[in-house]
Amino acid sequence: MAVAVYAPASIGNLGVGFDILGAALKPIDGSLLGDVVEVDDSISGEFELTASGRFAHKLPDDPKQNILYDCFVGIQTLLAEQGTHVGAVKMHLHKNLPIGSGLGSSASSIVAAVAALNQFFGSPLNEEAQLRLMGDLEGQISGSIHYDNVAPCFVGGIQLMTELDHKLCSTLPSPKSWYWCSAYPGITVSTAEARSILPAHYSKADIIKHGRLLANFVHALYAGDDKLAVTMMEDVIAEPYRKVLLPGFESARQALLKLGALAVGISGSGPTLFAVCDDISVAKQCDAYLAKHYLQNEDGFSHICRIDEAGVANVEIQSETTHS
Numbered sequence: 001m002a003v004a005v006y007a008p009a010s011i012g013n014l015g016v017g018f019d020i021l022g023a024a025l026k027p028i029d030g031s032l033l034g035d036v037v038e039v040d041d042s043i044s045g046e047f048e049l050t051a052s053g054r055f056a057h058k059l060p061d062d063p064k065q066n067i068l069y070d071c072f073v074g075i076q077t078l079l080a081e082q083g084t085h086v087g088a089v090k091m092h093l094h095k096n097l098p099i100g101s102g103l104g105s106s107a108s109s110i111v112a113a114v115a116a117l118n119q120f121f122g123s124p125l126n127e128e129a130q131l132r133l134m135g136d137l138e139g140q141i142s143g144s145i146h147y148d149n150v151a152p153c154f155v156g157g158i159q160l161m162t163e164l165d166h167k168l169c170s171t172l173p174s175p176k177s178w179y180w181c182s183a184y185p186g187i188t189v190s191t192a193e194a195r196s197i198l199p200a201h202y203s204k205a206d207i208i209k210h211g212r213l214l215a216n217f218v219h220a221l222y223a224g225d226d227k228l229a230v231t232m233m234e235d236v237i238a239e240p241y242r243k244v245l246l247p248g249f250e251s252a253r254q255a256l257l258k259l260g261a262l263a264v265g266i267s268g269s270g271p272t273l274f275a276v277c278d279d280i281s282v283a284k285q286c287d288a289y290l291a292k293h294y295l296q297n298e299d300g301f302s303h304i305c306r307i308d309e310a311g312v313a314n315v316e317i318q319s320e321t322t323h324s
């Protein structure tokens with residue numbers, strides 16, 4: 001039976017917690033900010049993939065260069081190791097997220113595809129096995145395995161990576177009062193390149209500071225001390241080196257803080273910027289500022305979001321996700 005799965009956009013790194021903290025996003029206006037993958041049918045020939053959606057034209061032309069093909073091969077290989085042999089399938093990708101945006105676009109495609117394929121084949125893989133495969137596939141794209149997009153995208157919420165064999169991540173409490181303004185300017189930053197410009201080594205002072213920020217952030221979430229948590233959202237690992245890739249980031253940050261945002265950071269490897277606000281009127285002002293000053297072309301967009309606590313979800317195959 002055909003399956004259709006939605007996987008939300010995500011922020012990798014919450015200012016603090018490079019590669020080990022991530023959050024799934026849900027626009028408050030109810031729009032779908034994430035990819036949808038359909039597995040239509042078992043077929044006798046070669047793997048088939050079609051795509052539609054706002055950002056489909058930015059995908060590689062060759063279906064075998066699409067990460068969905070690797071998702072299919074990955075599942076097929078795992079199942080073969082368990083003695084189950086599955087043939088080719090027909091898939092459709094509704095590409096709603098821009099590529100190279102810092103919104104976990106590849107993670108969204110991977111999570112939706114692995115979850116959809118797993119369901120299509122009768123759910124042979126448990127959550128941990130699916131998530132491990134998702135991390136491996138994300139690593140193929142970005143150059144090294146990191147779960148901070150795939151984990152929240154898959155299970156929802158704010159996730160802290162544990163990376164243990166039997167438990168890859170843990171859900172942290174999400175501050176209920178926070179709005180996450182998220183603005184994608186419309187230009188592309190490659191995650192692999194944004195990772196390659198980071199230093200191979202950090203100073204003792206930076207390591208100590210990052211440990212202090214991360215530990216206090218997690219403590220504050222459990223203590224329900226949102227003010228302390230937001231004060232800890234400072235990036236000493238990536239932002240100092242990456243902000244040169246984001247035109248207008250520093251001036252936007254200053255303006256957003258003046259408007260009342262509590263923290264501003266780079267979403268993933270950028271160029272999307274996020275701003276945390278605990279008041280809807282401030283969030284609306286930040287959103288309007290970002291739409292006017294941070295977007296650079298017609299591909300850009302800005303949303304006010306909450307944390308998506310659900311993660312991956314089955315959706316109806318309907319006009320929005322169907323294709324010709």
Ligand SMILES: Nc1ncnc2c1ncn2[C@@H]1O[C@H](COP(=O)(O)OP(=O)(O)O)[C@@H](O)[C@H]1O
Pocket residue numbers: 058059060065066067068093098099100101102103104105106107109141142189190191192268
């Ligand atoms: N379904 C897909 N979704 C997104 N990127 C894909 C997909 N299939 C292949 N790719 C390739 O993977 C790379 C993703 O780039 P990356 O900078 O990691 O994007 P993001 O950070 O938005 O996930 C691009 O080279 C893109 O062409």
Ligand SMILES: N[C@@H](CCOP(=O)(O)O)C(=O)O
Pocket residue numbers: 012013018019020100101102103104105146148149191194195238267268269270
């Ligand atoms: N922790 C990663 C997150 C990358 O997110 P993306 O959405 O830009 O792929 C990093 O900062 O490199």
